[in-house]
Amino acid sequence: MLISIAMVFISFMLAVKVMSNAVTEHFENETIVCLDAGHGAGDNGAQSTDGTRLEKDDNLKLTLLVGEKLKENGVQVLYTRKEDTEITLKQRCKIANKYYCSLFVSIHRNSSATGTGIEAWISNSPKGDEKELAQVLTESICKITGLENRGVKLGYRDSVNENYYINANTNMPSLLLEVGFITNEKDNKSFDEKTDEIAQIIAKNIQNFIAKDVEKS
């Protein structure tokens, strides 16, 4: 009798252990990174000074590369677009929120008459450690490209009281990365020559960010 009680108890404990492992694995598998290639279809975003180069294409190219590198390392990736398609800002946020993504990274190219360099935008009330990630990303991309680091900025262009829509309407840490100016030849040259390395360093830093996030939780 005692032996059978002991056997039942041991089986029960084993079952609990198996279940808790399953929960942990399940949770880890649920870590999803949402990658957002800015603009698309009728919305070209910015363009080069001669009008031949469109921001939406550069954004998609880099975003898909970052995604490939993340997936190669076992990270689940959700794209808001994988082709030259129209998708509203509201839909982009809805996708990320629906799948409880752990991080939202929006990839863009900047534009202005004289601007050059790399910058990132985060919410004026961050939802996690995205400032840290944004800093590491701008620094590491500048190191690779030799371009100027314009830093991490809060809010929306000249108004710190407002936010970019995607930063305001996603429920997870999020950032908008401006990978050089499409209006600057030097920035475009760096973008073209170093696309793969830029994608690699973005993916690596995203992975580090997630790893830290998983450890904490």
Ligand SMILES: [Zn+2]
């Ligand atoms: Zn843009």
